[in-house]
Amino acid sequence: MKISVLGAGAWGTALAIQASARHEVMLWARDAAAVAVMRASARNSQYLPEAALPASLSVSSDLAAAVAHATQADGLIVVATPMAALRSMLAGLPDGARVLWLCKGFEAGTGLLGHEIAREVQPRLRVGILSGPSFAQEVAAGQPTALVAASEDAELAQAAVTAFHSERLRVYTSLDPIGVEVGGAVKNVMAIAVGTADGLRLRAERIGLGGASADAPGLNARAALITRGLAEMLRLGLALGARSETFMGLSGMGDLVLTATGDLSRNRRVGLLLAEGLPLDKILHELGHVAEGVYSAPTVLARARLKGVDMPITEAVVAVLDGRLSPVAAVDLLMGRLAKPEH
DSSP, rough: EEEEEEESSHHHHHHHHTTTTTTTEEOEEEEHHHHHHHHHEEEEEEEEEEOOOOOOEEEOOOOOOOOOOOOTOOOEEEOOOOOOOOHHHHHTTTTOOEEOOOOOOOOOOOOOHHHHHHHHHHHTTTEEEEEEEEHHHHTTTTEEEEEEEEEEOHHHHHHHHHHHSSEEEEEHHHHHHHHHHHHHHHHHHHHHHHHHHHHHHHHHHTTTTTOOOTTSSSSSHHHHHHHHHHHHHHHHHHHHOOOOOGGGGGIIHHHHHHHHHOOTOOHHHHHHHHTTOOOOHHHHHOOEEEEEEEEEEEHHHHHHHHHTOOOOHHHHHHHHHSSSEEEEEHHHHHHHHHOOOOO
16 A cells, blocks of 8 residues: 655654555655655654654655655555644645544634544545554554544545554544544543643642642542543534544543543643643743644634533633633632532
């Protein structure tokens, strides 16, 4: 199979490395100078410096060549750009191309999910999403990982299995792209919430208040936020037409647990630094990578309000990101809500 990965961030690079062991893979990056460095060093030093690029992996800054490489009968295009660039990437692809995207979130401004963007800008594409609990560093290193390929086009989902399933990377299929996309978008917001609560706990421990202090949330609060975050994700997903069982799978609970608790999570890192009192602009500058939850949170909340879906954790995250609530006040607000039935 001929595969083109459009976007040489950490995740796109990791998938390209893994697939190049079995397929003809071209990795596209916008910056020609960066491509020259990658070719010379056999490394993506900016986004995935610890992983060697195999000789079988082609790297290019020629977008037309990368698209042409994978638009033959058995070709597969993987869009590995941030959500903000998905619209422009899809708009430039030819009719009938088989396309998966990796980005997770709602489009800022429109509030659309990836499949809705595709339907609007290029309805004759065959589209789907590849998602699930996965850190790029671990995938590039060949550590065991499980993903889900979701599309209403069953043949396309199976093509993702052919492209990426291996001894160390397991790929499941789903016919529920809405649920997979909602899970991928909302889990980033919840990871900021959990990271903030964990940051307050760690800060309290550091200044000598102790892990069981009433002045900071503990591990009980983490479990509550993850569980209630999953409930918010499910409510929004069902309102948008998703299937409930999707949220008990890899792109729902699986991705939420990983992103909310894993030390490699950029969104969790944002929450940890917010708890330290750092301003958001400084956090994003120091991070050096896109934390999709920061950009998705207001759009997730707007889409939920349009559907009449209650998402208090998301509301609190947006208020903290906007500077309207401190992290401490946000946790107090969430824990002070009135009691009600769990389901």
